[in-house]
Amino acid sequence: MPKTEAEQAAAAAAPAEPRPGVRELAVRYGFIAITVALFVFFAVTEETFRQPSTLFSMLKFASVVAVVGLGVTLTMVVGGLDLSVGAVAGMAVTISAMTMVIYAQVGGVAIALVLLAGALIGAVNALLIVVLRIPDLLATLATMFVVMGLKLVPVDGQSVSSGMVLRDGSVAPGRFTPDFLAIDRAFVGPIPLPVLIVGLISVATWFFLNRTRWGRLMYAVGANPEASRLAGVRVGRYRALAYVLSGVFAAIGGLILSARIGQGDISAGNSLLLDAVAVALVGTSVLGMGRPNAWGTILGAVLVGILITGLTIAGFPYYGQDVVKGIVLLLALLFSFTLSRRRSRYTPAAVI
Amino acid sequence: MVATVELHDVRHAFGGNPVLRGVSIGWDAGEVLALMGANGAGKSTLIKVLAGVHPLQHGRISVGGTPLSAADGPLAARRLGIETVHQRIDEGVVPGLSVAENLLFERIAQSELPAVGSLRRLLPAAREVAAGLGLDWSDATLRRDIHELGIADQQLVLLARALSRRPRLLVLDEPTSALSAAETDRLFGVVDDMRRSGVAVLYVSHRIGEIDRLADRIAVLRDGSIRSEQAKPFDWPAAVRDMLGERGAQELVEIHDRRGDEDVLQLRGAQLFPGSAPFDLTLRRGEVTGVVGLLGAGKSELALGVFGAQPFAAGTMRLAGEPYAPASPADAVAREVYLVPEDRAAQAMLPGWSIARTASLPFLRALSPRGVLRRGKERADGRAVVERFDVVASSETQPVDALSGGNQQKVVVGRWLRGQPRVMVLDEPFRGIDIGARHDLSHRLRELAAEGSAVLVLASDVDEVLEVADRVVVLVEGVPRLDARSVDVTRDRIVAQMAALTRAEPHGEGVA
Numbered sequence: 001m002p003k004t005e006a007e008q009a010a011a012a013a014a015p016a017e018p019r020p021g022v023r024e025l026a027v028r029y030g031f032i033a034i035t036v037a038l039f040v041f042f043a044v045t046e047e048t049f050r051q052p053s054t055l056f057s058m059l060k061f062a063s064v065v066a067v068v069g070l071g072v073t074l075t076m077v078v079g080g081l082d083l084s085v086g087a088v089a090g091m092a093v094t095i096s097a098m099t100m101v102i103y104a105q106v107g108g109v110a111i112a113l114v115l116l117a118g119a120l121i122g123a124v125n126a127l128l129i130v131v132l133r134i135p136d137l138l139a140t141l142a143t144m145f146v147v148m149g150l151k152l153v154p155v156d157g158q159s160v161s162s163g164m165v166l167r168d169g170s171v172a173p174g175r176f177t178p179d180f181l182a183i184d185r186a187f188v189g190p191i192p193l194p195v196l197i198v199g200l201i202s203v204a205t206w207f208f209l210n211r212t213r214w215g216r217l218m219y220a221v222g223a224n225p226e227a228s229r230l231a232g233v234r235v236g237r238y239r240a241l242a243y244v245l246s247g248v249f250a251a252i253g254g255l256i257l258s259a260r261i262g263q264g265d266i267s268a269g270n271s272l273l274l275d276a277v278a279v280a281l282v283g284t285s286v287l288g289m290g291r292p293n294a295w296g297t298i299l300g301a302v303l304v305g306i307l308i309t310g311l312t313i314a315g316f317p318y319y320g321q322d323v324v325k326g327i328v329l330l331l332a333l334l335f336s337f338t339l340s341r342r343r344s345r346y347t348p349a350a351v352i
Numbered sequence: 353m354v355a356t357v358e359l360h361d362v363r364h365a366f367g368g369n370p371v372l373r374g375v376s377i378g379w380d381a382g383e384v385l386a387l388m389g390a391n392g393a394g395k396s397t398l399i400k401v402l403a404g405v406h407p408l409q410h411g412r413i414s415v416g417g418t419p420l421s422a423a424d425g426p427l428a429a430r431r432l433g434i435e436t437v438h439q440r441i442d443e444g445v446v447p448g449l450s451v452a453e454n455l456l457f458e459r460i461a462q463s464e465l466p467a468v469g470s471l472r473r474l475l476p477a478a479r480e481v482a483a484g485l486g487l488d489w490s491d492a493t494l495r496r497d498i499h500e501l502g503i504a505d506q507q508l509v510l511l512a513r514a515l516s517r518r519p520r521l522l523v524l525d526e527p528t529s530a531l532s533a534a535e536t537d538r539l540f541g542v543v544d545d546m547r548r549s550g551v552a553v554l555y556v557s558h559r560i561g562e563i564d565r566l567a568d569r570i571a572v573l574r575d576g577s578i579r580s581e582q583a584k585p586f587d588w589p590a591a592v593r594d595m596l597g598e599r600g601a602q603e604l605v606e607i608h609d610r611r612g613d614e615d616v617l618q619l620r621g622a623q624l625f626p627g628s629a630p631f632d633l634t635l636r637r638g639e640v641t642g643v644v645g646l647l648g649a650g651k652s653e654l655a656l657g658v659f660g661a662q663p664f665a666a667g668t669m670r671l672a673g674e675p676y677a678p679a680s681p682a683d684a685v686a687r688e689v690y691l692v693p694e695d696r697a698a699q700a701m702l703p704g705w706s707i708a709r710t711a712s713l714p715f716l717r718a719l720s721p722r723g724v725l726r727r728g729k730e731r732a733d734g735r736a737v738v739e740r741f742d743v744v745a746s747s748e749t750q751p752v753d754a755l756s757g758g759n760q761q762k763v764v765v766g767r768w769l770r771g772q773p774r775v776m777v778l779d780e781p782f783r784g785i786d787i788g789a790r791h792d793l794s795h796r797l798r799e800l801a802a803e804g805s806a807v808l809v810l811a812s813d814v815d816e817v818l819e820v821a822d823r824v825v826v827l828v829e830g831v832p833r834l835d836a837r838s839v840d841v842t843r844d845r846i847v848a849q850m851a852a853l854t855r856a857e858p859h860g861e862g863v864a
Contacts, residue, residue: 211727213720220713223702230661230693230700231713232685290704 027288027339031332035303042310049313056192060184062305063198064089064253064260068276069283069297070205071249076280076292077209078242079222080129080136085250085276087147088121090269092254094151097160097264100180104173107180114251114258121147122247126240140243144273152266160264176262184259194256201252206294218242219291250276278329279304285336304328356380357521357552362411363576364397371397373576374411379569381520384543384553386567390595390758390786394576395556396439399525402554403436404429415521415552430458433520437510437527439784444510445498452478452494454509458517471495485512485542502648504531508538515542522546523554526784528562532646533847540566558786560588592787608798609839610822612636616806617658617676617689617775622667624650624657628830630667635775635806640797642821642838643810646850650830651810652694655779658808659691660684672774685714690768694779700764701752708734708748711767733770741766742792758789765793769800776800777808782816794820814846826850 042049068085075082092114099110121143128139156167162175186193209215220228221238229235253276257268282303283296307324316324357379364372371394379385389395400406402413404426413420415432422428429436438444445454450471455478459465465474475491482489487508498506507527514522524543528536543566546553557563563570563586570586572579572594580594614637621630628650635641645651656662658669660678669676671687678684681691693699702710712719712730719726719733734748741762745755752763765781778797782790797820801807811817817824824841826834826849834841834849 211725212723213716213725214723216709216716216725220702220705223705224698226698227700227702228713230659230681230691232682233713234680234682 023339024288027285027335029287030335030339031282031286031303032299034331035299035306038303038306038310042306042313046310046313049310052190054309054313056190056195058305058309059195059302060192061309062301063192063194064256065272065275065279065304066298066301067198067201067256068250068253068272069279069301070201070294071246071253072276072280073283073292073294073297074205074209074218074242074249075136075246076284077215077218077222078239079225080239080242081140081277082125082243082246082250083137083140083273083277084121084125084143084147085246085253086269086271086273087144087151088118088247088250088269089254089257089272090267091117091121091147091151092251093258093261093268094155094160094264094266096180096255096258097176098155100176101160101162101164101172101174101264102166107177107183110180111183111255114255115248118247118249118251118254119244120247121250122244123240125243125247129243130236130240155264155266157266159266162263176259181259181262184256194259197252197256201249202294202298209294214238214241222291275304275325278325282329282332285332288335290336300328300332356416357554358412358414360412362398362401362408362413364394364401364406364409366397371576372401375573375576375578376411377571377578377581379552379554381550381552382547383568384547384555384566386555386557386563386570387573388557388563388570388591388595389573390788393573393595393786395573396525398573399436399438399523399554399556402429402434402521402523403438404434430517433518434523435514435517435519435521436523437507437514437525439526441503441506441510444513445506447497447499449498450495451489451498451501451509454498455481455494455513455516457513481512481516482509484515486538487512504535507531508535511539511542515546519551521552521554523556525556526558527555528557528559533850536562558784560592564588595786607818607838608640608820608822609837610639610798610801612639612801612806612822614638616672618670619658620668620670622654622657622669623665624653624830626665628665631832633825633832633835635808637804637806638801639823640801640807640809640821641823641825642817643808643825643827643832644812644814644817644846644850645810645827646812649812649827649850651812651827652779653830654827655691655693655777655808655810658684658775658777659689661691688771688774690714690773690776692765692768692776692778692781694783696757696760696764696784697753701760703753704751705753706734706749707738707743707745707752707755707763710752710763711737711748714767715770736770737763737766740769741796758785761785761789761793765796769796772803773800773805775806775808777810779810780812781809782811782813790816790819814843814850818843818846 048054068089071085072082095114095117096110099105099113100107125140125143128134128143129136162172164172166172182193184194188196209218217228217233218238218241220233221235225235253272254269261268279300280292280297282300284290284292286296286299289296304325307328308321311324312318359378360376362372362375363370375398387395387398397406401408404420404424407425408420408422415434418432420428420432446457449457452471452474453460456465456474465477475494478494479489482494485508498509501509511527527539531539543553543555555563555566569581569583570591571581572591574595580591582591615634616637617635619633622633623630643651643654653662657664659681660683661681671689676687678687678689684691708731711734716725719730731748737743738745738748743755743759743762743766745759752760755763761781765778768776781793785793797807797809809817809820818838821838824834824836824838824846825832826846828850834846
């Protein structure tokens with residue numbers, strides 16, 4: 001409809017014209033700016049931080065949280081949340097240790113078993129949520145407890161390490177094989193292998209979510225399951241897929257963790273859940289997208305990595321780390337909920 | 353105190369889009385002002401500004417000389433005596449609470465009534481509120497969960513609640529869209545009472561018949577400002593012209609009579625509700641079948657059943673001669689049976705999704721032969737929907753929820769029409785869209801049938817159905833009561849059939 005000049009002038013004079021300025025920029029680039037600023041700050045003030053090896057060890061540190069966080073991101077994309085990821089990663093540590101140390105298998109067998117177990121737990125979550133209709137948070141909370149407890153049974157609640165004495169009095173025959181340990185400890189050129197692995201997984205996840213039909217349909221299911229169903233989307237399948245993938249990603253995180261520790265530490269993975277959920281939530285605010293996405297999650301993991309590494313080098317006590325993570329998460333939530341004009345489209349309360 | 357309502361140069365913008373461009377109008381206590389306007393004219397925004405949902409950005413609103421303050425939101429409006437019954441019922445009722453608690457909700461929320469205590473103590477007050485609207489509801493009804501009531505009764509709860517606060521300005525936004533004829537009459541009675549007792553009423557509706565019956569004055573809103581005002585007797589052609597702008601008033605309804613040539617979808621022994629009588633129904637290629645029925649007559653059950661979204665209580669179907677038993681909408685889509693569901697926002701739109709993405713969702717497989725999306729093709733397809741359906745949008749990347757209701761509807765209808773559907777089902781496709789968009793859409797559906805689809809349109813408005821259908825089926829309590837060619841029936845006969853059985857007590861809807 002053609003507008004008269006007077007109308008246009010009136011429109012221009014309307015008082016609530018938005019200022020596409022500071023706020024929008026802050027929401028969009030605030031998080032990236034903070035990450036870069038922190039990096040620069042630490043690089044200037046701390047000499048050790050400047051060395052490339054520190055950079056890579058920082059990325060290596062972030063890789064486990066990043067890959068587990070990507071799994072959580074997938075479940076957030078379909079409008080859910082997987083609380084069992086930490087437990088699955090911990091289970092991966094125990095299973096890989098048992099396979100190699102107690103049953104004296106090679107690393108490849110351990111890897112296969114762990115990935116299978118991760119997919120299996122994911123499938124159980126999918127069954128509970130999709131078929132038996134238990135709300136996501138509650139179903140995965142239950143799985144979390146079951147998995148955490150179950151992994152203790154075959155090892156009598158003990159950590160598994162090479163040379164340990166078994167129940168029948170014999171000494172465990174196997175050990176962590178070098179090929180398995182290489183998962184965390186090898187380098188490709190200057191790049192640590194886990195950083196490379198997680199880097200590739202990140203790219204693949206981004207491509208899957210943003211460039212393929214399946215990723216698009218997962219976003220659709222998360223945005224409005226009923227509208228998706230009535231558009232002919234098989235909603236259950238995509239929710240199931242997200243949980244299976246989340247289980248596998250958590251298992252991969254557990255494998256890296258296991259290779260890093262070099263023994264079947266029973267408490268491994270315990271803190272991963274909160275970290276992974278936190279970075280995935282931080283990720284929703286990156287670029288002001290307001291929805292879970294792969295890059296955001298990776299950036300969140302890197303940001304937390306920079307902070308923790310930098311603060312540690314600066315002499316900040318380790319027990320203060322959680323406070324820092326909490327503040328980062330809070331900042332991210334401020335960006336996506338308070339400052340953003342576009343309200344965040346991910347609110348976990350919606351899944352309860 | 354006399355409640356004279358004054359709006360002066362009220363403007364409102366969302367982001368960069370000015371929606372209200374200076375609305376100035378006033379009306380007196382005891383006067384019913386009807387506000388008309390096409391979709392996107394700014395009616396909803398104006399109502400929300402009046403209700404304090406959107407803070408007043410510019411201009412002045414006063415009731416009885418007291419200005420509305422921009423701060424405080426809905427409470428400020430309420431203090432001025434402005435009560436609003438919004439079109440969307442779920443913006444008003446509180447799920448999980450009883451009917452009684454919903455009737456008294458504001459008084460409970462503001463601690464005028466105890467928040468803790470047995471429901472029994474609230475019943476007398478709740479009964480009183482209901483009686484204010486002439487509703488004689490039993491304690492059993494008042495104790496039920498609000499969602500057990502049908503949509504029409506939920507609407508009445510909201511209305512009763514608004515009246516109980518003795519408003520000075522009562523704003524009714526499309527109040528009859530969910531009501532049956534009897535309930536509509538009751539509402540008209542209430543509005544007449546309001547007029548007599550000196551309440552100013554703002555009545556927003558698309559339905560000319562209602563406005564003619566109720567309004568003392570009409571105002572036409574277009575492009576965010578008042579284009580014309582009229583006192584009785586109204587010149588309707590002029591009002592419609594003002595509403596639609598240059599597009600002009602459309603021709604009068606012509607009745608269509610195209611006979612279908614081939615049976616496409618056959619229902620055998622279908623039961624829409626457990627215990628309702630089974631019936632057969634056949635949809636034919638090349639024909640628009642209109643199903644008309646009141647709320648709860650089983651229209652949505654029929655639509656969802658054909659689409660595989662919700663099974664019939666009993667019955668079988670055949671599609672083009674083959675057995676057809678869709679277990680999910682995906683099965684139906686694979687067989688080229690499509691549905692435009694009743695509730696656009698809840699059932700067809702994805703928050704924040706662009707036109708192109710919304711349009712491509714049902715057909716992503718064709719856009720991604722090996723799983724990888726062809727995004728250029730997707731945008732081109734989206735653009736095609738925008739162009740073919742004259743969607744008013746800046747581009748195909750604009751979010752659908754930023755469009756006006758009529759344009760949203762064009763997108764969610766248009767997305768299905770890239771090929772030739774076998775069966776196209778539309779549940780209340782004309783709800784909340786203006787007359788121009790309605791004519792457009794009817795025209796499209798007629799074309800679609802002419803090109804070889806079987807089209808099924810379900811609506812509660814007889815005129816809407818008569819405008820588009822070759823054949824009219826009247827659904828009452830889950831059973832077709834009349835099935836005739838449109839040319840052979842009259843509006844009165846249809847209405848008589850629809851109204852043959854009306855329930856007195858509130859009744860669950862069973863709508864998905």
